[in-house]
Amino acid sequence: MSRGTAGAEEQTGVARSLAHRVPDLGALELLLAVARLGSLGAAARELGITQPAASSRVRSMERQLGVALVDRSPRGSRLTDAGALVTDWARRIVEAAEAFDAGAQALRDRRDSRLRVAASMTIAEYLLPGWLLALRAQRPDTAVSLHAGNSTVVAERLLSGEADLGFVEGLTVPPGLDSVVIAHDQLIVVAAPVHPWARRRRPLAAAELALTPLILREKGSGTRQVLDTALGGLARPLIELSSTTAVKAAAVGGAGPAVLSELAVGDELALRRLVRVPVEGVSLARDLRAVWPTGHRPTGPARDLLSLTRG
Numbered sequence: 001m002s003r004g005t006a007g008a009e010e011q012t013g014v015a016r017s018l019a020h021r022v023p024d025l026g027a028l029e030l031l032l033a034v035a036r037l038g039s040l041g042a043a044a045r046e047l048g049i050t051q052p053a054a055s056s057r058v059r060s061m062e063r064q065l066g067v068a069l070v071d072r073s074p075r076g077s078r079l080t081d082a083g084a085l086v087t088d089w090a091r092r093i094v095e096a097a098e099a100f101d102a103g104a105q106a107l108r109d110r111r112d113s114r115l116r117v118a119a120s121m122t123i124a125e126y127l128l129p130g131w132l133l134a135l136r137a138q139r140p141d142t143a144v145s146l147h148a149g150n151s152t153v154v155a156e157r158l159l160s161g162e163a164d165l166g167f168v169e170g171l172t173v174p175p176g177l178d179s180v181v182i183a184h185d186q187l188i189v190v191a192a193p194v195h196p197w198a199r200r201r202r203p204l205a206a207a208e209l210a211l212t213p214l215i216l217r218e219k220g221s222g223t224r225q226v227l228d229t230a231l232g233g234l235a236r237p238l239i240e241l242s243s244t245t246a247v248k249a250a251a252v253g254g255a256g257p258a259v260l261s262e263l264a265v266g267d268e269l270a271l272r273r274l275v276r277v278p279v280e281g282v283s284l285a286r287d288l289r290a291v292w293p294t295g296h297r298p299t300g301p302a303r304d305l306l307s308l309t310r311g
Contacts, residue, residue, distance in 0.1 A: 025097055117132075119154065190257065204280070213235050239256070
């Protein structure tokens with residue numbers, strides 16, 4: 001056994017021994033209350049426990065320490081000499097615990113005062129605004145910042161500690177992240193009404209879609225990853241753009257066909273600014289996921305936002 005391993009085990013042994021030899025905080029608080037109030041019954045009432053439970057806790061503490069702490073009589077309860085000494089030690093321990101608790105609360109307050117979110121474009125533009133409005137109703141004092149980028153950028157910000165919670169649209173979860181599916185989405189082919197595909201009578205074949213230059217998101221985006229995987233490869237992009245809004249605007253302007261989330265084109269389809277082009281022989285469904293660094297389950301505002309997305 002190495003010296004480091006032996007040292008670690010020795011420290012663990014000491015910690016376990018202390019846990020068995022030193023009374024817990026509840027017992028020490030009871031002893032301080034008895035010293036202050038001069039009555040076991042009054043101390044029990046202050047701490048919200050029954051007098052028999054308080055008596056049992058004192059006896060257990062006396063057995064643990066091996067000394068008598070409290071003399072009980074019809075006139076009340078009085079600390080023994082040993083009890084008075086233990087009470088002084090207990091006061092220091094409880095004060096240290098209160099300082100620890102105050103520090104931990106300060107850390108929680110700092111954590112809860114802000115939330116940094118990173119999300120891929122479709123989620124950032126079409127889903128997150130509603131979720132963040134609902135979060136604001138729950139946590140009006142939490143300042144939220146949102147960074148929109150592709151799935152690769154989202155992963156980088158989470159792993160570098162620049163974001164507390166992320167959302168991605170790709171087929172796979174980036175390495176180093178845990179995830180949960182929060183919604184489902186469908187990619188669809190769209191074109192301006194003047195484009196020949198808008199007047200097709202038969203669905204578009206997957207092979208033809210794969211061979212056609214399209215208006216596409218940049219490499220690293222979840223939309224492009226899903227499309228590329230589903231079709232087994234893509235033709236060279238007609239135009240490559242870095243946001244869903246830009247791709248949609250180019251398609252509406254007649255630059256060419258595009259593949260976009262159903263979430264992004266509802267208004268354009270309703271107003272006939274874009275036309276949906278049916279496709280056969282391929283599924284373009286995808287999962288939308290919340291992601292966070294492996295082993296670090298979201299807490300505080302991030303946990304609350306995650307709950308809202310799944311509601």
